[in-house]
Amino acid sequence: MTSLWLADRANRPSPPTPLLETDRSADVAVVGAGITGLTTAVLLARAGKSVMVLEAHSAGAGATGNTTAKISLLQGTKLSKIIAKHGAKRARQYVEGNREGQSWLIGHCQAQGISVQREDAFTYAQSEEGISSARAELEACKAAGLAAEWVDNADVPFPFHGGVRLPDQAQFDPMPLLDSLIVELEERGGRLAQGVRVQKVSGQGDELAVHVRTTDADEFVVNAKQCVLATGIPILDRGGFFARLKPQRSYCMAYRVPGDITSGMYISTDSPTRSVRYAPTADGQRLIVGGAGHPVGHAKQPASSVQELDAWAKLHYPGAMQTHYWSAQDYSPVDELPYVGPILPGNDKIFVATGFDKWGMTNGTAAALALASRILGGRMDWAESFASWSPHELSGIPKAMQNNLEVGFYLARGWITPVTRIGDRTPDDGGVVSGPPWQLEGRSVVNGVERRVSPVCPHLGGIVNWNDADESWECPLHGSRFDPAGKLLEGPATRDLTAAQ
Numbered sequence: 001m002t003s004l005w006l007a008d009r010a011n012r013p014s015p016p017t018p019l020l021e022t023d024r025s026a027d028v029a030v031v032g033a034g035i036t037g038l039t040t041a042v043l044l045a046r047a048g049k050s051v052m053v054l055e056a057h058s059a060g061a062g063a064t065g066n067t068t069a070k071i072s073l074l075q076g077t078k079l080s081k082i083i084a085k086h087g088a089k090r091a092r093q094y095v096e097g098n099r100e101g102q103s104w105l106i107g108h109c110q111a112q113g114i115s116v117q118r119e120d121a122f123t124y125a126q127s128e129e130g131i132s133s134a135r136a137e138l139e140a141c142k143a144a145g146l147a148a149e150w151v152d153n154a155d156v157p158f159p160f161h162g163g164v165r166l167p168d169q170a171q172f173d174p175m176p177l178l179d180s181l182i183v184e185l186e187e188r189g190g191r192l193a194q195g196v197r198v199q200k201v202s203g204q205g206d207e208l209a210v211h212v213r214t215t216d217a218d219e220f221v222v223n224a225k226q227c228v229l230a231t232g233i234p235i236l237d238r239g240g241f242f243a244r245l246k247p248q249r250s251y252c253m254a255y256r257v258p259g260d261i262t263s264g265m266y267i268s269t270d271s272p273t274r275s276v277r278y279a280p281t282a283d284g285q286r287l288i289v290g291g292a293g294h295p296v297g298h299a300k301q302p303a304s305s306v307q308e309l310d311a312w313a314k315l316h317y318p319g320a321m322q323t324h325y326w327s328a329q330d331y332s333p334v335d336e337l338p339y340v341g342p343i344l345p346g347n348d349k350i351f352v353a354t355g356f357d358k359w360g361m362t363n364g365t366a367a368a369l370a371l372a373s374r375i376l377g378g379r380m381d382w383a384e385s386f387a388s389w390s391p392h393e394l395s396g397i398p399k400a401m402q403n404n405l406e407v408g409f410y411l412a413r414g415w416i417t418p419v420t421r422i423g424d425r426t427p428d429d430g431g432v433v434s435g436p437p438w439q440l441e442g443r444s445v446v447n448g449v450e451r452r453v454s455p456v457c458p459h460l461g462g463i464v465n466w467n468d469a470d471e472s473w474e475c476p477l478h479g480s481r482f483d484p485a486g487k488l489l490e491g492p493a494t495r496d497l498t499a500a501q
């Protein structure tokens with residue numbers, strides 16, 4: 001499951017050396033080497049800060065290396081949702097922040113010779129049912145100051161019942177961007193440590209202690225004056241962001257297709273979501289389709305939706321041959337606006353950047369601009385619409401309560417359901433079964449290898465579910481993921497599942 005962007009990366013900069021014992025302090029520790037963390041790190045290094053980026057896997061291993069990488073201000077039906085909750089003024093601020101993120105990103109790519117394709121973006125109806133929400137998005141775009149228009153037709157081989165078009169947006173391969181940010185960071189004296197997972201951050205006086213664990217199980221502390229958590233969902237429970245975010249996993253496939261692939265970037269308003277773009281590669285173009293999303297840990301058999309997505313691509317692009325298949329997750333904020341700023345009100349030591357709702361190319365860059373300017377003593381006028389703590393969260397309270405009721409439901413269901421199935425056989429490839437009363441066991445079989453783990457998530461005790469499309473364990477509470485052997489892949493958890501008793 002390697003994305004088109006992460007496969008065959010011959011020109012990637014060589015991995016940096018591990019952190020020496022004498023080199024374990026910085027003005028700012030940035031946790032996470034995706035678009036948000038690396039852009040923040042470079043902006044701070046440009047201003048003379050000493051910056052250390054700590055990455056659990058490798059740069060781009062999270063959503064950034066597994067995205068569809070549309071750099072667009074037309075973002076599905078995002079603006080209708082923001083306007084419904086916050087009104088047009090906030091939506092204009094959100095667009096302004098995204099516009100600034102977009103123009104920084106494209107300007108940086110142009111300056112570095114990184115290929116960016118300028119393309120129109122479409123939010124379209126794939127059936128009659130989708131027309132009203134597409135029309136509503138057009139009105140929302142106008143209210144938020146975007147020069148979008150309605151089109152009845154588009155030159156595409158899949159069902160298209162009209163949609164919104166926003167001209168001159170962009171798309172790219174995100175990995176050359178990350179490579180260029182790493183090179184610049186290191187040229188400016190910053191450091192990137194990969195294979196280093198942050199476990200917790202404690203603080204005394206002016207200094208924070210960032211506790212890390214390497215892939216070789218070495219544990220040590222990095223000292224920093226400030227810390228930015230650019231980890232997708234924040235890894236610290238302070239601030240309770242995990243209760244204000246819904247982790248959403250979705251799937252992408254790349255295909256070699258006979259003939260030309262229609263230009264433009266498409267996302268449907270109606271279900272099941274279909275996201276489409278092309279990507280230039282060394283040996284011709286690829287078609288990319290995305291969709292089959294589900295809240296992490298909630299889908300029974302996600303593999304069937306992935307198969308439907310594949311069948312859809314092959315139906316509408318006859319002769320399409322799948323070359324890549326991958327998945328990733330991003331976080332939907334309960335009140336629709338991203339959370340970028342202090343982890344707790346008034347805290348100017350630890351910052352978060354999350355809630356990009358699958359639109360982090362522009363939002364992540366905007367977050368980096370907002371955080372860097374805040375840390376350096378400036379401010380962005382539009383940053384109010386990205387605030388981590390502000391009155392706008394009030395509008396999210398009903399949704400947060402609903403999410404947390406759901407969390408409570410999944411917590412209880414995770415513990416109870418397997419107990420009611422004592423004696424049942426293990427599901428074919430994976431699932432949670434009961435051992436002796438209350439000693440649950442997660443069993444999986446991948447490539448003929450059976451593994452048994454304790455299914456209790458080390459974050460806050462959720463019971464993980466098996467995902468047959470990713471062949472991994474997923475926690476339905478806050479989205480942590482683990483491989484079949486229980487090794488932590490991602491999420492707010494910072495430890496592995498333990499062995500079955």
Ligand SMILES: Cc1cc2nc3c(=O)[nH]c(=O)nc-3n(C[C@H](O)[C@H](O)[C@H](O)COP(=O)(O)OP(=O)(O)OC[C@H]3O[C@@H](n4cnc5c(N)ncnc54)[C@H](O)[C@@H]3O)c2cc1C
Pocket residue numbers: 031032033034035036037054055056057058059060061062063064065066067068069070071072196197198199230231232235249250251252290327328329330353356357358359360361362363364491494
């Ligand atoms: C399928 C899919 C398609 C998408 N398509 C688009 C699109 O077309 N356009 C768009 O704008 N957006 C899109 N998005 C959203 C976008 O990809 C993300 O919002 C964006 O990449 C988030 O970047 P980030 O740097 O904040 O997080 P990430 O890229 O997820 O980076 C976080 C990093 O933190 C690291 N990390 C986590 N925990 C720790 C820890 N404890 N210690 C150290 N490191 C840690 C992770 O390994 C990871 O590398 C899509 C998302 C998905 C899932």
Ligand code: FES
Pocket residue numbers: 457458459460461462475476477478479480491492493
């Ligand atoms: S991710 Fe929070 S309990 Fe599992």
